[in-house]
Amino acid sequence: MRSRIKDDGQYYVMIDEIQLADGFVDLINGFRADSRLDVYITGSNSKFLSSDIVTEFRGKGTEIRVQPLSFSEYLPVSGLDERAAWKRYLTFGGLPEGIGLEDEDRMNYLSSLISTVYVRDIVERKGIQYPDVLNKIFDMLSSAIGSLTNPYRMQCSIRTKGLDVGWNTVSEYVGHLEDAFLFEESKRFDIRGKDYIDTPSKYYSTDLGIRNAKLGFRQDEYAHLMENAIYNELRYRGFAVDIGVIGIREYIDGKREYKQLEIDFVANKGDRRYYIQSAYHMDDDIKKEQEISPFLKLNDGFRKLVITGDDVPCHVNSMGITVMNVIDFMKNPFSLERI
Template identity: 45%
Template sequence: MLIQRDKYLNDLVSRIGNGMIKVVTGTRRCGKTFLLFDLFADHLRCQGVDDEHIIELALDDELNAQYRDPLKMAEYLRSRITDGRQSDGRQYYILLDEVQYAISRAELKGKEPPRLYGVLNGLLRMRNVDVYVTGSNSKMLSTDVMTEFRGRGDEVRVRPLSFAEFMQAYDGDVQHGWAEYAVFGGMPLVLSMRTDEQKTRYLENLFAETYLKDIVARNGIRRSQELDDLVDVLASCIGALTNPAKIEATFRSKLHSTISVNTITSYIACLEEAFVIDEARRYDVKGRKYIGSPKKYYFEDVGLRNARLGFRQVEQAHIMENIIYNELRMRGYSVDVGVVEHRGSEGGKDVRNNLEVDFVANLGSSRYYIQSALQLSDERKVAQEKASLRGIDDSFAKIVLVRDVVKPTRDEKGILTMSVYDFLLNANSLNV
């Protein structure tokens, strides 16, 4: 079944002819190539663009290895533009896949200026050329779009399938779909596999043989076992506050390792640059400032996270929190972990403690405070989950998401309780 990735396709369509290099980033195998070479190219054809004016080049294909040399790439691309190079010529659309293959390790480390960016910037000077590229490493692409592209790079961030996209192809009801998604996640190829064994082996091999080996090779990591161990530690503590110092203590006490805080920090950065994990910082809601360490780390795909741990730690509460975080990021929100100071009294003494808001989601002038609660089984649990939200005195929406089928309801404080299914399946759910 064809999965329509309308959000990302619309992101690309809205950028056609904007005079910038469209940089499509995201983790390996999340669907960037399908988006660019199938969905977007088909859209162009439906608009009357013929195949001669859609130039596709996949740099991860060994048959195209010669074009990983940026100068040979430029020569080839310009040879395909044959009917004028100025504004009166017909528009050409250049689609380049996995362009990190055209950046050398020396260029990546800053020892040499990347020639690729010069080639792409040169294409922009041809007024009848529109350029789209994909890449799987933010250090090579999204970090550089405003510098190397001199303000002419425009990033479109692609993620694994959202729950709504997954349900397009899932043959079953929403509860069984959730059970499948919470275990095996949203990597597109998983949906084509029929047995749990196939899905398990695919995800395990993808993580070990593609992601980790790619990170090790790209960053010249010599002690790969430490990277493996770090991934396991991070996978075990999604939704929990941590920092490199805490992780170092874990390495020392449980793994008897002498890995340093600096190395841990460096490895975490490598995992983030490869779009394996994402971090959420702590934000003091009342003080309106970031607190700093510790932070929370979430995996780009819960299936990959589960595979890394051999599917032994599929804690529903933490998985649900990770899925909600990914959904908010997919919708374009910046997401922090909220901290709300609460003052009370115990034994006649004033007591201060910090309550946590799972997510503070911001987009432009909009803000939402969101709690992830697997179930609200009784009044005590309701009070516990809503305590931090009730301590916030601004007018932004406050929402509790539960893994039950419930009708959206508001309490006397205006706090909305909603099913996580309604939240995930309706792109406008936060505006209820």
């Protein structure tokens, strides 16, 4: 524990890894009785997961989540050019301690975090009855980043593996993985109806290095990795991020049919909104039309943006849609404000 006197006679009290102390809640509440103390506490494992903070200190302080490095933070310390750094960022993520390690050591570091910190802590803290099911759900969410899913679908898949598990258990375990800051859920939002669609949702990994390590670095679908990285970047910048859904009716073979178009991200912050598509490549007219067509069904004045892995300069096309290279988007925290 360290303290430092401020000029106005106040004290800073900083306690690292407070979960190692027995009865730390009473200790902190005792500090709160002294108006001269400005208290900062950190914690990282099973005794200090997100829900514990909410329960123990509700209304008594502010939670600050320390996230992995964004690409703009990672790039200058990577020692690599932009493209090489981007590829490694998608592979190994942004946890600072692993940046200086060789590839094999970094893989081992990330894998050990999963087994000795995340999974073990969740099992211990939450009293997990079926650790093998928790691991299977961890694998499934890692494999399905950017794809629609829900606990029922996961339950059905798990049962095909011979594991008899209930829907409530699957839903609970998904919540534990979110609570440990391993995944975030992004819900579908009906843009015209202005309401959320309860299920299914998309889940994104909060660090791609952890995700890739959980899958043994065997699944490197760069389109999904790029989409996940864009989602994380928007969250770093303080946006609430939903999946946009637009319902339309079209005549197909003489019949009027209903279908849904999807916009990858609806990013909101205050009175600002951006509609964003993640397109790894737009190398033909069919792909371009696929990415842009949902935008053409919108009739509001918010900015529309396609972020692509193609090597293109940032420009606004003839339909008023901004097209930007993903590295240009990621390396500049103010790239949205400047379009």
